[in-house]
Amino acid sequence: MKITGAESFVLETPVGGAIADSMQSVEKLEFVGLRIETDHDITGCGYTVTVGAGGKTLQTVLDTLFIQDLLGEDPRNVRQIWNKLYYGKAHWIGRAGAATMAQAAVDIALWDILAKSAGEPLWRYLGGARADPIAIYNTHAGWLNYSEDQLRREAAKLVGEGYKTLKMKVGLDDLRDDVRRVAAVRSEIGDAIDLMVDANQKWDSRRACEAARRLAEFDVKWIEEPLHPDDVEGHVKLRQSSPAPIALGEHVYSTHMFRDFIQRGGVDVVQVDVCRVGGVTPWLQVASLADSFGLPVCPHAGDLMQVHQHLVKAIPNNWLLEVIPLWEKGPFEHQVVLENGYCMSPEMPGASTDFSEEAFSRYRVS
Numbered sequence: 001m002k003i004t005g006a007e008s009f010v011l012e013t014p015v016g017g018a019i020a021d022s023m024q025s026v027e028k029l030e031f032v033g034l035r036i037e038t039d040h041d042i043t044g045c046g047y048t049v050t051v052g053a054g055g056k057t058l059q060t061v062l063d064t065l066f067i068q069d070l071l072g073e074d075p076r077n078v079r080q081i082w083n084k085l086y087y088g089k090a091h092w093i094g095r096a097g098a099a100t101m102a103q104a105a106v107d108i109a110l111w112d113i114l115a116k117s118a119g120e121p122l123w124r125y126l127g128g129a130r131a132d133p134i135a136i137y138n139t140h141a142g143w144l145n146y147s148e149d150q151l152r153r154e155a156a157k158l159v160g161e162g163y164k165t166l167k168m169k170v171g172l173d174d175l176r177d178d179v180r181r182v183a184a185v186r187s188e189i190g191d192a193i194d195l196m197v198d199a200n201q202k203w204d205s206r207r208a209c210e211a212a213r214r215l216a217e218f219d220v221k222w223i224e225e226p227l228h229p230d231d232v233e234g235h236v237k238l239r240q241s242s243p244a245p246i247a248l249g250e251h252v253y254s255t256h257m258f259r260d261f262i263q264r265g266g267v268d269v270v271q272v273d274v275c276r277v278g279g280v281t282p283w284l285q286v287a288s289l290a291d292s293f294g295l296p297v298c299p300h301a302g303d304l305m306q307v308h309q310h311l312v313k314a315i316p317n318n319w320l321l322e323v324i325p326l327w328e329k330g331p332f333e334h335q336v337v338l339e340n341g342y343c344m345s346p347e348m349p350g351a352s353t354d355f356s357e358e359a360f361s362r363y364r365v366s
């Protein structure tokens with residue numbers, strides 16, 4: 001099999017109502033990626049996601065650093081291609097940021113081709129560790145721009161829809177406001193529903209220690225991204241005093257950084273993100289590493305990074321998959337199917353990363 005062509009794209013998709021965490025307010029998402037064509041009449045699609053800026057930069061990386069080096073390659077040599085691109089034109093400016101996120105799109109498209117050519121959904125192609133539906137948690141009730149009333153209403157609605165696990169944002173300027181909001185949601189949903197909090201890197205060590213101590217009475221199942229995502233030592237120290245487990249990984253760019261977080265004891269829940277870490281190839285390495293340390297993997301936004309729904313089914317150490325259902329009907333050809341707190345097993349061949357033709361032409365940026 002040979003790669004005969006590849007074309008990059010940027011899609012700009014509004015998210016509906018504005019949503020905010022402690023770092024940003026989001027009004028649109030960009031899906032930036034490429035379609036890779038082969039001489040076997042199979043086209044793979046891979047993409048990476050931004051929260052509304054940087055899409056054109058990522059596209060430039062694809063167009064100027066990667067696509068030419070894909071032509072003529074055999075997509076079955078996916079790991080070799082990963083190394084070729086990683087140590088190729090992008091290496092001087094890369095290893096994190098736009099170069100890594102663009103490489104993720106390429107790698108996902110290649111795994112999509114491989115699974116399609118085998119006629120299997122990617123999770124089964126990768127070994128299918130679990131055939132049962134995956135337990136999910138929902139982040140869409142807990143945005144930082146929601147009022148306390150809105151938090152209560154949205155949480156109650158999701159519990160009514162069958163969700164057993166919710167996550168909410170924290171990281172307001174005054175920690176007392178965070179505590180009040182978590183107390184409100186906890187009292188609304190009761191003790192039978194699991195609740196996590198996500199600070200999106202907002203705190204320093206002192207604030208994070210205090211937050212961990214004061215949120216303990218609400219039985220939070222994890223505290224996510226309390227500190228800067230490169231601060232291994234800070235997370236190690238925090239973890240020693242925090243009553244709640246520490247979750248991180250959606251902003252960690254390499255297998256080496258994950259090794260340090262895991263080996264040094266800075267993380268309990270590994271949230272490796274396929275778009276941030278450079279694709280399916282390194283994602284699987286990180287998941288195996290976490291497994292060898294007895295740590296669960298709970299990746300970021302399974303309904304936006306569609307391939308995550310496959311990856312969690314291909315490993316034995318998944319605990320939960322995050323979902324953020326922004327749309328009734330998303331831009332994908334085969335959107336995740338969510339039922340009663342679970343993600344159903346995708347059965348179509350490939351990585352579920354194809355966009356519907358309607359969404360593709362509607363949202364594509366020329």
Ligand code: MG
Nearest residue numbers: 198224225250
């Ligand atoms: Mg997060």
